[in-house]
Every structure is written in C-alpha cells, then in structure tokens.
Amino acid sequence: MVLTPKFSAHFYFQVMKDNGFPIPDDEIMLYGEFPQGFLWSTATAAYQIEGGWRADGKGLSIWDKFAHTPLKVFEDDNGDIACDSYNKIDEDVAVLKQLRVNHYRFSISWTRVLPDGTTNYINEAGFSYYDRLVNALLAENIQPHITLYHWDLPQALQNVGGWENETTVERFKDYADLVFSRLGDRVKLWITINEPYNVAMVGHGYGVAAPGISFRPGTLPYIVGHNLIKAHAEAWHLYNDKYRAKQNGMVSITINSDWSEPRNPYKQEDIDAARRVIQFYIGWFAHPIFNGDYSETMKTIIRERSLAAGLSKSRLPEFTPEEIKRIKGTYDYFGFNHYTTVLAYPLNYGNLQHYDGDRGAGTVVDRTWLDSGSGWLKVTPFGLRRILNFIKKEYGNPTIIITENGVSERGPIDLKDYHRSYFYEKYINQVLKAHLLDNVDVRGYTAWSLMDNLEWATGFAERFGLFYVNRSDPNVPRVAKESVSLYSTIINCNGFPDPASGPHDCLKPGPEGNQRCSDSSSGGKNKPDTMIN
Ligand code: BGC
Numbered sequence: 001m002v003l004t005p006k007f008s009a010h011f012y013f014q015v016m017k018d019n020g021f022p023i024p025d026d027e028i029m030l031y032g033e034f035p036q037g038f039l040w041s042t043a044t045a046a047y048q049i050e051g052g053w054r055a056d057g058k059g060l061s062i063w064d065k066f067a068h069t070p071l072k073v074f075e076d077d078n079g080d081i082a083c084d085s086y087n088k089i090d091e092d093v094a095v096l097k098q099l100r101v102n103h104y105r106f107s108i109s110w111t112r113v114l115p116d117g118t119t120n121y122i123n124e125a126g127f128s129y130y131d132r133l134v135n136a137l138l139a140e141n142i143q144p145h146i147t148l149y150h151w152d153l154p155q156a157l158q159n160v161g162g163w164e165n166e167t168t169v170e171r172f173k174d175y176a177d178l179v180f181s182r183l184g185d186r187v188k189l190w191i192t193i194n195e196p197y198n199v200a201m202v203g204h205g206y207g208v209a210a211p212g213i214s215f216r217p218g219t220l221p222y223i224v225g226h227n228l229i230k231a232h233a234e235a236w237h238l239y240n241d242k243y244r245a246k247q248n249g250m251v252s253i254t255i256n257s258d259w260s261e262p263r264n265p266y267k268q269e270d271i272d273a274a275r276r277v278i279q280f281y282i283g284w285f286a287h288p289i290f291n292g293d294y295s296e297t298m299k300t301i302i303r304e305r306s307l308a309a310g311l312s313k314s315r316l317p318e319f320t321p322e323e324i325k326r327i328k329g330t331y332d333y334f335g336f337n338h339y340t341t342v343l344a345y346p347l348n349y350g351n352l353q354h355y356d357g358d359r360g361a362g363t364v365v366d367r368t369w370l371d372s373g374s375g376w377l378k379v380t381p382f383g384l385r386r387i388l389n390f391i392k393k394e395y396g397n398p399t400i401i402i403t404e405n406g407v408s409e410r411g412p413i414d415l416k417d418y419h420r421s422y423f424y425e426k427y428i429n430q431v432l433k434a435h436l437l438d439n440v441d442v443r444g445y446t447a448w449s450l451m452d453n454l455e456w457a458t459g460f461a462e463r464f465g466l467f468y469v470n471r472s473d474p475n476v477p478r479v480a481k482e483s484v485s486l487y488s489t490i491i492n493c494n495g496f497p498d499p500a501s502g503p504h505d506c507l508k509p510g511p512e513g514n515q516r517c518s519d520s521s522s523g524g525k526n527k528p529d530t531m532i533n
Pocket of ligand 1: 045198337464
C-alpha cells in the first residue's frame with residue numbers, strides 16, 4: 001500500500017525541522033538603498049478624482065453613463081465631483097510635495113479633450129487643465145507620468161461598439177497623437193492603457209465595470225483584449241516614428257496581475273493551475289507585447305475547448321504574422337500594477353465557454369493573510385518579489401516600473417492608518433530585495449493612491465488614499481494620513497537605511513530630514529523585522 005502524505009504531514013515535518021516558528025526568510029527586513037534616480041511616485045486616475053463631469057464642454061464617458069445607472073455603483077456614488085481635482089491643481093501639487101515624490105502618475109480624460117472621442121472637435125478648455133497641471137508639477141520638480149486610457153472611453157465611441165469595434169484602435173491612435181503633440185514637449189513618461197485585463201474582463205466579461213457587458217463572456221473579452229493590444233501597439237509605433245527623436249520619452253502599457261501560488265505546493269495539478277492563472281492574467285497581454293503572440297497555453301486551451309464545444313474556430317482571435325511582428329517589442333519599460341496573491345487549484349468548468357472555464361482554476365486565499373478594505377486584496381508582500389522575478393525571467397529582463405501598489409480600508413475615518421504603513425514598508429522592502437538580491441531591473445515604485453477617491457463600482461466606500469479627502473466639506477480638503485510620513489521617509493532615504501550604521505538624517509521628519517540617505521555601506525544586510533520610524 002502506498003501512503004501519500006497530506007499537506008499537514010509536510011507542515012508538521014517543517015515545524016519539527018525548524019524546531020518552532022522562525023520568521024520566514026521572506027519576511028526578514030533587508031536594509032539598503034534603491035538605485036540613484038529611482039522613480040518615486042503616487043497615482044490617480046481622471047474619473048476617480050477629477051469631478052467636473054460636465055465642466056467646460058467635457059463629453060460623456062462610459063463611466064459617466066455607468067455610474068448614473070441605478071444600482072451599478074455602491075450607494076449610487078459617481079464621479080460628478082469626486083475629489084474636485086479639476087478645480088484643485090494647487091492643492092493636489094501641495095500634497096504631492098508633502099509626500100516628496102519625484103513623479104506623479106495621473107490619467108487624461110479622453111472626453112475632456114475630445115468630447116465625442118474623435119479629433120473632429122478639440123476642447124481647448126479641457127486641454128488647459130492638463131497643461132496647467134503639467135506646468136505646476138514641473139515647477140515643483142515633479143515629473144508627470146501620464147496614462148492615456150484609464151477606463152473612461154468616450155460614450156460616443158461605445159455607441160458604435162467601443163473596444164469591440166476595431167475602428168476604436170484608430171480613434172485611440174488619433175487621441176494619442178494629439179496628446180503627444182500637445183504635452184510631449186514636457187512629459188517624458190507615458191502609459192497607453194491601464195490594466196487591459198480589467199477593461200476586457202471586468203468591463204466586458206463579468207460586467208461589473210463600465211461598459212457593464214456580461215452576455216458574451218466566452219468571446220467578447222478576448223475580442224476587446226485583442227483590440228486593446230493593437231491600440232497600444234499603434235500608439236507606441238506612432239510615438240516611436242513621429243515623436244521619439246524630438247521628445248525623447250518612454251511609452252509603455254501598464255499590465256496588472258496577482259501572483260499565484262499552488263494551493264498545495266506538493267501537488268503537480270495545483271502547480272499547473274497556478275501557472276495557468278498567471279498565463280491567463282499577466283500573460284494574456286504581456287506575452288504578445290514582450291515575447292510575441294499569445295502564449296501557447298492560452299492558444300491551445302482556448303482552441304481545444306472551443307472546438308470541443310462544436311465551434312468552428314477558437315474563441316481567442318488570431319494575430320496575423322505581420323501583426324505579431326508589429327506588436328512584439330512595443331514597450332520602453334514594463335509598467336506593472338500589483339496588489340495581492342492567490343492560491344490556485346484545478347477546477348473543471350465542464351463545457352462552460354468562459355474565461356474562467358478556459359483558465360480551469362479556482363483560487364482561494366490563506367486565512368492567515370491580513371485583510372484590507374477590499375475583499376479581493378490580502379496583504380501578501382512576498383508575492384510582489386516573486387512576480388517581479390517572474391517578469392524578469394519570462395519577459396527578457398525588462399526595465400520595470402511599478403505603476404500601482406497599495407491597500408484600502410473601509411468603515412469609520414481613521415487617520416492612523418497603521419495597516420497602510422505596514423503594507424508599504426513590507427511591499428517596498430520586497431521590491432528592494434528584488435533589486436538588490438535578485439537583480440531585477442526595477443526602476444520605479446508608484447503608490448496607489450495619492451488620495452481617497454471613487455473606487456469604481458465600490459464607490460467611495462473603499463479608501464486607498466495616503467490622504468483622506470473630506471468630501472462633506474465644500475472645500476474638499478486633503479488631509480494626511482499617518483502613512484504619508486512613512487512613505488515620504490522611505491522616499492527621502494531612497495530605501496531602508498540600516499539602524500546599525502545610523503543615525504541617518506534622512507529619517508528625521510520635516511525640513512531637517514531633507515538630506516537624502518547616501519550611506520551605501522548599509523546596502524544589503526538582513527536584520528530582524530522593524531518599522532523604519
Ligand atoms: C486600478 C485603480 C484602482 C486600484 C484599486 C487598479 O485596478 O488601476 O484605478 O482604483 O486598482 O482597486
């Protein structure tokens with residue numbers, strides 16, 4: 001008779017081997033610095049913060065429509081006023097200064113500059129807002145990092161099919177052309193599309209984000225994803241051919257993904273399921289752009305499941321050989337958003353023609369992982385280092401800029417957001433490990449978010465901000481949470497100085513702490529777990 005050890009047997013063996021519960025290597029704090037010129041940033045998106053939904057000729061976007069449809073957004077919240085950033089350039093720049101970031105990532109509302117989505121009519125008043133914002137940032141030595149598309153498609157384009165319609169690729173290219181031509185003299189960092197996975201799956205598969213479509217989940221997300229990839233590639237080529245020589249900036253796409261571990265690391269089918277989760281998440285978009293074409297995993301599984309269901313071809317559209325070539329390599333860095341980790345196991349959905357069935361995996365979380373204000377977000381710092389290493393290995397060691405990472409809370413307002421300081425310290429320390437110990441070429445880190453804002457379909461209830469926004473005060477003031485001091489200290493020290501080689505001026509709060517930490521002798525030593533201040 002063959003006895004197969006259960007997971008508990010492995011666990012008990014480990015306890016005996018360790019003679020207790022030592023701090024896992026993963027969680028031990030590493031002291032050291034990030035490379036010179038590291039990009040420190042924080043992010044927002046137009047619909048989540050701007051308000052001014054009808055101001056000065058702005059057109060309507062799919063998010064204006066979605067949020068004004070009853071029951072789509074929690075408490076029927078909407079972005080009509082949001083954080084009123086459209087009227088608060090000075091206030092926003094002031095809090096960025098307080099954070100000491102050297103970059104600020106924000107997005108442009110397509111319909112603020114092109115009300116019907118096309119270049120037939122350019123709304124100069126809308127452009128003036130971004131012009132003034134860019135100038136105000138540069139005056140404070142904060143570099144703008146602009147996202148062209150953070151989910152707010154012009155409703156006029158949705159009316160003719162939106163991202164399902166290939167002509168949207170052309171419209172996006174025209175829009176990108178206009179924005180590069182107007183702001184590219186001063187803006188050197190660009191993101192074409194934020195999180196194509198969410199646009200495709202959440203907006204067109206699960207239907208819980210605009211445009212809220214869920215009735216062809218087996219095909220529509222793949223068609224939308226296909227056009228998003230083409231739109232990105234066209235915008236990149238346009239910049240490359242027309243603007244790069246003069247403007248000398250960097251253009252990429254921001255891809256999001258959870259990290260995925262096998263539920264039982266000793267079971268091959270769980271290991272395979274975890275790999276599928278990753279290939280269907282980050283790989284869906286990264287593979288065509290960084291390696292060329294969809295991954296074999298996606299192509300094979302979707303084709304076989306489509307044919308088995310009696311369809312004449314795969315539900316995943318095919319790129320022509322010319323398209324594969326045109327898309328491959330359309331990046332100047334890897335823009336990456338990351339929040340959490342899941343545990344995967346195989347799950348057979350039978351004949352269900354849906355992304356979930358194609359992926360063939362279920363996911364759970366470890367109940368010991370800390371919670372956040374968002375059901376989907378568990379605090380799992382180790383996953384960030386692992387997925388950074390995955391990107392390095394899988395996509396040819398690209399330069400990576402982390403374009404979002406952060407944590408939420410819900411419930412009563414509490415400016416003592418100890419959980420956020422903990423989150424940032426632990427996750428950023430994992431980025432440092434990826435840089436110093438694993439040689440991952442990571443050049444920047446962006447905290448999501450500068451301030452509490454409209455968290456899409458969950459409204460204002462989930463708050464990701466470093467700053468609290470008091471929306472019941474007519475001045476909509478921004479108020480620092482305690483994590484502002486933690487994050488600005490990490491920025492000021494460009495990492496985590498070793499207390500043993502201190503005292504470090506960079507750790508002092510306020511103007512005294514203006515001197516950056518440059519004690520390189522502290523680089524790379526492991527020490528027990530601490531908060532840095
Ligand atoms: C998005 C942000 C969002 C954040 C937290 C990302 O998916 O880009 O707009 O607020 O995650 O959910």
